[in-house]
Amino acid sequence: MTEPVAAPLHPVAQELAASQGGLKSYPPVERWEDWEEYDPVAWPQKVKRRYSLIPTICFNCEAGCGLLAYVDRETLAIQKFEGNPAHPGSRGRNCAKGPATLNQVTDPERIRYPLRRVGPRGGGRWERVTWDDVLDDIGGRIRKALVEGRQREVMYHLGRPGHELVYLQRVFHAWGIDGHNSHTNVCSASARAGYAFWHGMDRPSPDHANARFILLLSSHLETGHYFNPHAQRIIEAKARGAKIAVFDTRLSNTASMADWWLAPWPGSESAVLLAMAHILVREKLYDREFVRRWVNWDEYLREERPDLPVEFESFERAIDELYRHFTPEFAEAESGVAAAAIVEIAREIGRAGSALATHIWRNTAAGNLGGWQVARALELIVVLMGAVGTPGGTAPSAWNKAVPAPPMMPPPGKIWSELLMPREYPLAFFEMSFLLPHFLREGRGKLAMYFTRVYNPVWTNPDGMSWIEALTDEAKVERHACLTPIWSETAWFADFVLPMGHASERHDLMSQETHAARWIGFRQPVLRVALERTGKRFDFTWQAHEAAGIGQVWEEDEFWIELSWRIDPDGSLGIRKYFESPYRAGEKLRIEEQYRWMFENSVPGLPEAAAKEKLTPLEYMRKYGAFLIEDGVYRTHEQTPPARELDGATVDPTTNVVVKGGQAVGVEIDGRRHIGFPTPSRKLEFFSKTLKAWKWPEQAVPNYIRSHVHWSNLDRAKGEMVLLPTFRLPTLIHTRSGNAKWLYELSHTNPLWLHPEDATRLGVATGDLLKIATRIGHFVDTVWVTESVRPGVVACSHHLGRWRLHEDAGGERWSTALVDLRRLDAGKWRMRQLHGPRPFASADPDSSRIWWNEAGVHQNLTFPVQPDPVSGQHCWHQKVTVTRPGPDDRYGDVFVDTDKSFEVYREWLALARPAPGPGNLRRPLWLPRAFKPDVSAYRLDGE
Numbered sequence: 001m002t003e004p005v006a007a008p009l010h011p012v013a014q015e016l017a018a019s020q021g022g023l024k025s026y027p028p029v030e031r032w033e034d035w036e037e038y039d040p041v042a043w044p045q046k047v048k049r050r051y052s053l054i055p056t057i058c059f060n061c062e063a064g065c066g067l068l069a070y071v072d073r074e075t076l077a078i079q080k081f082e083g084n085p086a087h088p089g090s091r092g093r094n095c096a097k098g099p100a101t102l103n104q105v106t107d108p109e110r111i112r113y114p115l116r117r118v119g120p121r122g123g124g125r126w127e128r129v130t131w132d133d134v135l136d137d138i139g140g141r142i143r144k145a146l147v148e149g150r151q152r153e154v155m156y157h158l159g160r161p162g163h164e165l166v167y168l169q170r171v172f173h174a175w176g177i178d179g180h181n182s183h184t185n186v187c188s189a190s191a192r193a194g195y196a197f198w199h200g201m202d203r204p205s206p207d208h209a210n211a212r213f214i215l216l217l218s219s220h221l222e223t224g225h226y227f228n229p230h231a232q233r234i235i236e237a238k239a240r241g242a243k244i245a246v247f248d249t250r251l252s253n254t255a256s257m258a259d260w261w262l263a264p265w266p267g268s269e270s271a272v273l274l275a276m277a278h279i280l281v282r283e284k285l286y287d288r289e290f291v292r293r294w295v296n297w298d299e300y301l302r303e304e305r306p307d308l309p310v311e312f313e314s315f316e317r318a319i320d321e322l323y324r325h326f327t328p329e330f331a332e333a334e335s336g337v338a339a340a341a342i343v344e345i346a347r348e349i350g351r352a353g354s355a356l357a358t359h360i361w362r363n364t365a366a367g368n369l370g371g372w373q374v375a376r377a378l379e380l381i382v383v384l385m386g387a388v389g390t391p392g393g394t395a396p397s398a399w400n401k402a403v404p405a406p407p408m409m410p411p412p413g414k415i416w417s418e419l420l421m422p423r424e425y426p427l428a429f430f431e432m433s434f435l436l437p438h439f440l441r442e443g444r445g446k447l448a449m450y451f452t453r454v455y456n457p458v459w460t461n462p463d464g465m466s467w468i469e470a471l472t473d474e475a476k477v478e479r480h481a482c483l484t485p486i487w488s489e490t491a492w493f494a495d496f497v498l499p500m501g502h503a504s505e506r507h508d509l510m511s512q513e514t515h516a517a518r519w520i521g522f523r524q525p526v527l528r529v530a531l532e533r534t535g536k537r538f539d540f541t542w543q544a545h546e547a548a549g550i551g552q553v554w555e556e557d558e559f560w561i562e563l564s565w566r567i568d569p570d571g572s573l574g575i576r577k578y579f580e581s582p583y584r585a586g587e588k589l590r591i592e593e594q595y596r597w598m599f600e601n602s603v604p605g606l607p608e609a610a611a612k613e614k615l616t617p618l619e620y621m622r623k624y625g626a627f628l629i630e631d632g633v634y635r636t637h638e639q640t641p642p643a644r645e646l647d648g649a650t651v652d653p654t655t656n657v658v659v660k661g662g663q664a665v666g667v668e669i670d671g672r673r674h675i676g677f678p679t680p681s682r683k684l685e686f687f688s689k690t691l692k693a694w695k696w697p698e699q700a701v702p703n704y705i706r707s708h709v710h711w712s713n714l715d716r717a718k719g720e721m722v723l724l725p726t727f728r729l730p731t732l733i734h735t736r737s738g739n740a741k742w743l744y745e746l747s748h749t750n751p752l753w754l755h756p757e758d759a760t761r762l763g764v765a766t767g768d769l770l771k772i773a774t775r776i777g778h779f780v781d782t783v784w785v786t787e788s789v790r791p792g793v794v795a796c797s798h799h800l801g802r803w804r805l806h807e808d809a810g811g812e813r814w815s816t817a818l819v820d821l822r823r824l825d826a827g828k829w830r831m832r833q834l835h836g837p838r839p840f841a842s843a844d845p846d847s848s849r850i851w852w853n854e855a856g857v858h859q860n861l862t863f864p865v866q867p868d869p870v871s872g873q874h875c876w877h878q879k880v881t882v883t884r885p886g887p888d889d890r891y892g893d894v895f896v897d898t899d900k901s902f903e904v905y906r907e908w909l910a911l912a913r914p915a916p917g918p919g920n921l922r923r924p925l926w927l928p929r930a931f932k933p934d935v936s937a938y939r940l941d942g943e
Contacts, residue, residue, distance in 0.1 A: 027053060036051075055067065055084045059502055067082070076548065088519040089626075094228060095730060104502045110553075111499040114498050114552065122468070122805075126497070129496075154175070158453040159453065178421075180931045186462070190429075190868055200679040203398075204358065204360075204394050207392050211356065213244075217360035218360065218365075238257075247269050251788035267374075268336075270705070273381060275326045287384065291386070299655070352392075354385055354392070355387065357387075368709065401513055402520050429872060430928075432872050448479065458471070459489040460734060485499065499553045504525065505527070510523060522625050530548075583596075600617050637675060664680070664682055714879065721794050721880055722878070723774075723877065741847075748855060748856065749856055754785050756786075766784055769782055777862040801857045803858060817833045833890070837854070
């Protein structure tokens with residue numbers, strides 16, 4: 001029987017003929033150059049529009065999802081952004097942030113020209129200057145610092161690197177500096193550390209689509225960074241019958257769709273995980289053969305259990321004894337999670353076998369003292385199940401990423417900056433960026449040139465008032481250039497504000513561990529590409545953007561090439577040669593030559609794929625925007641090392657590590673040589689000799705560290721609670737979404753999540769105000785009473801609370817509140833909101849239609865820095881006192897005492913166990929670091 005076809009609801013649609021051949025999900029790629037569709041705004045009239053579809057990459061989170069820009073062939077304006085079906089990671093699908101890129105391109109308040117400060121920093125007066133003015137000033141300052149031997153005084157602080165891990169490594173190595181400063185220690189340092197101590201790579205890559213069981217600790221990536229690529233694959237697994245368990249103190253979007261939602265007390269997660277691991281061991285549910293072959297159990301026995309013979313059976317006995325006290329009942333007492341649920345989930349994991357996909361990023365790892373041990377405990381379960389790099393399992397991240405090499409990589413510099421990697425934190429992942437104001441206050445150094453690039457430490461970091469104090473002190477920071485697409489709280493305190501492009505306005509490469517594959521995505525400046533297809537040519541992207549009517553918006557890749565030539569115009573410093581064309585000897589490198597060389601020489605399979613279509617590799621990437629290098633990437637550790645590495649290699653008789661020229665190249669297991677893992681043992685390190693040797697012997701195996709906000713440290717009768725600020729709404733991302741009007745119409749408040757039990761105790765209802773006091777200040781926010789958070793915990797999203805200091809400048813009026821910021825006394829600051837977003841006149845008629853009047857509350861200002869002594873992670877969770885506000889308190893009020901914040905910094909600093917370690921080193925040589933200096937810089941000899 002034929003299924004009835006529903007009639008269209010719209011009366012005009014009812015008159016249309018039935019479609020022939022069915023509907024297509026996406027325009028076919030062969031028609032991207034000249035695509036025709038009806039203008040939806042003109043409906044019901046059928047007005048045809050013709051577009052060129054140009055691929056690029058979204059810039060609104062780390063996932064690197066593919067976009068197609070629909071460029072009007074008549075006006076050359078971007079009409080909309082949709083998904084790129086040729087992108088292997090996102091597969092044509094986008095979350096709300098992708099299409100909102102259009103808002104960012106057309107934003108009437110975006111920065112369009114380079115600006116230079118006039119008057120004092122933070123005074124709000126600016127003048128337009130040329131890019132030549134900028135390059136001459138900055139280039140001269142950097143050259144002077146390099147010539148005078150002040151390489152440590154040049155620092156670049158970034159928030160979203162794109163492909164810059166290799167691109168900027170090339171720049172800074174050429175300059176001979178150790179100047180890369182990232183945001184990692186306010187984001188993911190503890191999770192990275194936990195994974196790296198296991199397998200030498202600092203991220204997991206779950207094969208969600210093929211999993212039988214998915215275990216997620218907090219949901220940051222599944223509703224945040226990798227929301228789209230991960231979420232679509234999780235749904236695929238769930239449709240095939242996979243089970244999902246989520247650990248999250250609050251009911252996240254991901255938890256609401258799970259089979260089990262466990263809401264442990266913040267920081268107690270590793271107690272639960274180790275109890276599950278012990279069940280797997282005790283009930284023999286683990287993959288015994290995998291553990292025997294790939295875990296460094298023999299090293300553990302030699303170092304920690306010399307009383308036992310070095311046999312695998314001894315290790316099985318030892319691990320059972322080691323975790324014997326981690327019973328389900330103990331875990332329940334610590335976490336509040338029912339013992340029965342712990343047992344049930346452990347057995348489900350046992351049934352899943354090696355198809356166990358897991359993930360952890362923020363919340364428990366980033367929130368708590370010792371959060372890195374939660375990642376260690378989670379990976380212990382993965383290892384026990386033999387789910388490392390298996391179909392449906394969890395691989396190390398580097399196996400599922402591609403990093404194409406650029407032309408001419410300079411050798412690393414022989415410089416170590418202690419403003420980035422101080423000796424107190426030798427194991428940190430990575431630079432201790434959020435402590436910079438305190439390091440400067442202590443007199444550890446100064447900065448001749450400081451860059452912030454798509455990073456907003458005044459707003460994003462804890463203790464933002466200390467950042468304002470540092471950035472306004474020209475003796476500490478002599479020159480500050482803010483490279484940003486939009487105004488931010490930090491840009492207001494810069495000397496130069498330099499407009500750098502959004503997603504569709506720049507070149508770079510992306511490759512992320514979205515699934516069990518390796519791919520690259522090509523971000524390209526859409527308007528430049530569209531104009532050049534008409535026959536126009538430009539030396540720089542900012543010239544194309546000016547021709548397109550969006551001002552002199554530039555891109556970093558070209559900026560660094562031009563700046564390097566200004567620093568070393570005659571080549572005498574040895575810098576310029578790294579920025580010369582590989583095709584035109586002695587001539588300046590052009591941006592298309594950079595990518596032409598990489599696509600021709602550094603992406604396996606791309607030249608062959610391009611040749612099949614009679615395209616050059618660069619033309620292929622401009623056409624498709626992405627390339628799948630390898631699919632179905634599994635069990636990389638089992639591969640045999642290349643023959644050239646095995647030729648002349650020897651095998652250590654005790655460890656079985658394969659060594660050539662003093663470097664480990666693999667490991668021999670059962671008579672066969674494998675690549676293994678980039679750890680000292682070339683195996684998965686249940687026992688970390690590194691942690692033991694670097695003064696943390698009690699934490700050398702996966703363990704449970706009670707958090708600084710453990711329930712035993714709180715007095716509920718005095719109003720003490722835990723503030724959980726480590727989540728955000730999936731529609732927003734840090735500073736970059738501040739000028740996306742569609743996103744802020746969806747999400748513009750961050751009320752305090754409060755359990756009904758606590759609401760009753762405090763006598764408040766939804767919409768009432770509460771005052772949240774930290775060690776260094778307080779803020780005032782509204783309440784949302786909900787059972788979606790456990791009692792004793794108050795939660796507040798951290799991607800709202802944007803502000804500006806001037807009515808008509810310094811912040812996007814879609815998303816910021818106008819505030820009065822006053823320094824009441826030395827170190828004492830008060831911020832008060834004057835009004836929230838409201839309608840304003842602009843070239844965009846939507847600006848007159850703003851209906852929301854809240855921008856949220858900036859809670860991060862009130863957080864002292866709390867660096868974990870091992871990972872270096874800022875421990876975000878706060879012990880707070882929650883009270884009803886006083887008569888003078890208002891919504892959005894913030895008070896901070898930076899002298900108290902410095903005292904708290906010193907308290908946490910005292911927890912550290914500084915270098916040197918073995919060999920008088922600053923840091924273990926094998927441990928990852930974003931940009932590794934020369935080996936000689938690791939040594940503290942003579943200091």
